[in-house]
Amino acid sequence: MALWDKLKAELIDIIQWLDDTNDTLIYRFPRYNNEIKYNAKLVVREGQSAVFINEGQLADVYGPGTYTLTTQNMPILATLKGWKYGFESPFKAEVYFVSTRQFTNLKWGTPGPCTMRDPEFGAVRVTAFGIYAIKIKDPAVFIREIAGTDGEFSTDEIQDNLKGKIGMRIKEVMPELQIPVIDLESKVFTMGEILKERIAPAFEGLGITLTEVQVQDVGLPEEVERAIDKAGAMRAIGNMQMYTQYETANSINDAANNPGGLAAAGVGIGMGFGMGGQMGNAMGGAFTNMVQQPGVAPGFSGGAAQPPPMPGPPPLPQLNLFVAMNGQQAGPFETPALQQMVMSGQLTRETLVWKQGMASWTAAGTVAELAPVFGAVPPPMPPA
DSSP, X not given: OHHHHHHHHHHOOEEOOOOOOSSEEEEEOOOGGGEXXXXXXXXXXXXXXXXXXXTTEEEEEEOSEEEEOSTTTOHHHHHHXXXXXXXXXXXXXXXXXXXXXXXXXXXXXXXXXXXXXXXXXXXXXXXXXXEEEEEESOHHHHIIIIITTOSEXXXXXXXXXXXXXXXXXXXXXXXXXXOOGGGGGGGHHHHHHHHHHHHHXXXXXXXXXXXXXXXXXXXXXXXXXXXXXXXXXXXXXXXXHHHHHHHHXXXXXXXXXXXXXXXXXXXXXXXXXXXXXXXXXXXXHHHHHHOOOTTOOTTOOOSSOOOOOOOOOOOOOOOOEEEEETTEEEEEEOHXXXXXXXHTTSSOTTSEEEOTTOSSOEEXXXXXXXXXXXXXXXXXXXXX
């Protein structure tokens, strides 16, 4: 087998590389004992460069084209080798093909969260990730600084290093942008361009051109995302009282379709009404404090005595009634919940109810304590 390899090497005088991969940056052309015959043909295709290494020293670099390896086409190597014997004997050298095309869709990401100061949320920890593209600009520098004697060098062998350079630099760039975290996703193109400008010099020192940097997404902490969602929901709601009424009506309908769930709905309704009442009292008290007597400065208790406020209607008696819903017992419910059930049609005068002290279930319309509840609800609209 060794003899056949030697004979085959003697017959081959075309040096070329047909790349069928998507990630190979450097490929060393295999020759028996690294012997290349004089007058051999060197074929360098578009998107490639050929680098000759003689005894560990870089001799010549060739761009796309077809070359006959003679002293005219190899002046540096000819000087190094001497070729004192008519230039007919094989000379020993290594040929490295370098792919100079663009390599895309290389991934990067921040190695950890980046702390930013936001005017609305304070200190926020942000992450980012995306893709980038490179191409080898100076094959000699790349072999000297990165590849060395590696006979088949791929993007996987350098991607971690390049990804780290981008990830660390973006942790410097993002705080300098002074963009609110809510607006970061709309500025990803700007961030990519700034990253490219900042990192390109470091890549140039490795013989690589950074052709593109894309910031595909910016990650925010879960608590910040929830705060943004809540702020948007509050702006969409606008009227808190109408929102509370809407949610209360929905909870009653859901509970009616869920046997045994009306008790929990009643508790929720009571809490909703209680919170609404507290908000109303607070707003009413603030408004009363703002109203002043005519001709009296704020905080001064002089002037004519104000007439006492007119007494309002007495509060409705608090009931604890069980209601027959869908053939099952539900409750007990207090007055606010019963009012909402009457408004939604879940409780009518014919609905059977029961409370402690009653001998049996009876129609709601015959219970005296429910008269104010039914009286507070307007009658149905007359037919058109």
